[in-house]
Amino acid sequence: MTPAPSAAEAVLAERPLTGRTIGILALQGDVRSHAEVLESLGASVKRVRVPEQLAGLDGLVLPGGESTTMTLGIKREGLADPLREAIAGGLPVLATCAGLILLDDDHLAVVDLHCERNAFGAQLHSFECDLAVDGVDGEPVHAVFIRAPRVTRHGAGVEVIASVPHEGIEAGDDPSVVAIRSGNVIGTSFHPEQAGEPRLHMLAFAG
Ligand code: GLN
Numbered sequence: 317m318t319p320a321p322s323a324a325e326a327v328l329a330e331r332p333l334t335g336r337t338i339g340i341l342a343l344q345g346d347v348r349s350h351a352e353v354l355e356s357l358g359a360s361v362k363r364v365r366v367p368e369q370l371a372g373l374d375g376l377v378l379p380g381g382e383s384t385t386m387t388l389g390i391k392r393e394g395l396a397d398p399l400r401e402a403i404a405g406g407l408p409v410l411a412t413c414a415g416l417i418l419l420d421d422d423h424l425a426v427v428d429l430h431c432e433r434n435a436f437g438a439q440l441h442s443f444e445c446d447l448a449v450d451g452v453d454g455e456p457v458h459a460v461f462i463r464a465p466r467v468t469r470h471g472a473g474v475e476v477i478a479s480v481p482h483e484g485i486e487a488g489d490d491p492s493v494v495a496i497r498s499g500n501v502i503g504t505s506f507h508p509e510q511a512g513e514p515r516l517h518m519l520a521f522a523g
Contacts, residue, residue: 323454327514331358332522336374339364341399343389345381345414349509353517367398375408375521378415380462380507383433386414387423400426409501410520416496416503417465427498428471435466435492435505447506449495450477452515459494459506459513466492466505474498 321329338354340347342363351361354377364370390396403409403419403426411419419427436443441463446456457478470476470493478495494505497519508516 324513324515327518328356331356332518334358336360336521337362337372338375338377338517338521339370339373340377340379341386341395341415342379343393343395344385345379346412346507346509347379349507350377350379350412350517353509353512353514357514357517359521366393367395370398370402370407373402373407375410376402377517378409378411378418379509380413380415383414383417383423386418390418390424396424400424403427403501406500408521408523409503410517411501411503412507412509412516413462413464413505416467416505419501419503427474427496427501427503429467429474429496429498429503430469431465432468433465434463435468436461436464444511445480447478447480447494449516449519450475451497451519454515457508457513457515458511459504459508460510461494461506462510464494464505466494467496467503468493470496477502478504 336359338359339362417431420431447459475497479491496503502520
């Protein structure tokens with residue numbers, strides 16, 4: 317007997333993003349895995365390297381990678397204000413890992429939050445876990461953390477949709493915030509695309 321499809325497989329089989337064009341900021345970082353998830357959901361993918369390529373998008377991924385390198389690229393290409401305007405104007409966004417850092421008050425300052433970079437210390441440099449995420453139905457999300465940030469401050473308009481215990485880093489710490497929603501923006505410390513997990517892309521872009 318064939319096993320029942322998982323929630324993630326069922327979403328992929330429906331190809332619910334057919335007809336949508338989703339951009340991926342493609343200055344550096346983990347562009348290809350996001351493109352694979354988006355294409356398997358039926359979306360057309362457009363790599364964004366210059367401001368003109370933001371036109372006509374139905375959504376935008378800010379991928380993981382190295383936030384310092386991406387910030388330099390954003391400056392070089394004159395992308396900071398166009399990105400701010402697009403995001404503040406309501407373009408649906410999924411920001412993962414370094415992408416989440418780009419949104420914070422030290423970077424584009426387009427979502428009211430602050431990230432601590434590489435927040436999980438040497439021992440937990442990279443780790444994986446199964447995580448309940450508010451708004452994602454079915455089985456937990458398999459979350460891959462790679463030198464991941466955590467959200468250490470967020471404004472009232474920012475909803476926490478996932479957190480992990482932060483024991484052993486500083487005893488008595490509150491759980492670390494690792495996923496947020498702020499209006500049209502979903503941000504995660506982890507990489508859903510590395511686990512072939514399509515439901516965060518759905519949460520961001522299928523509304
Ligand atoms: N540590 C990286 C940074 O600070 C983020 C890592 C990632 O995106 N996987 O930019």
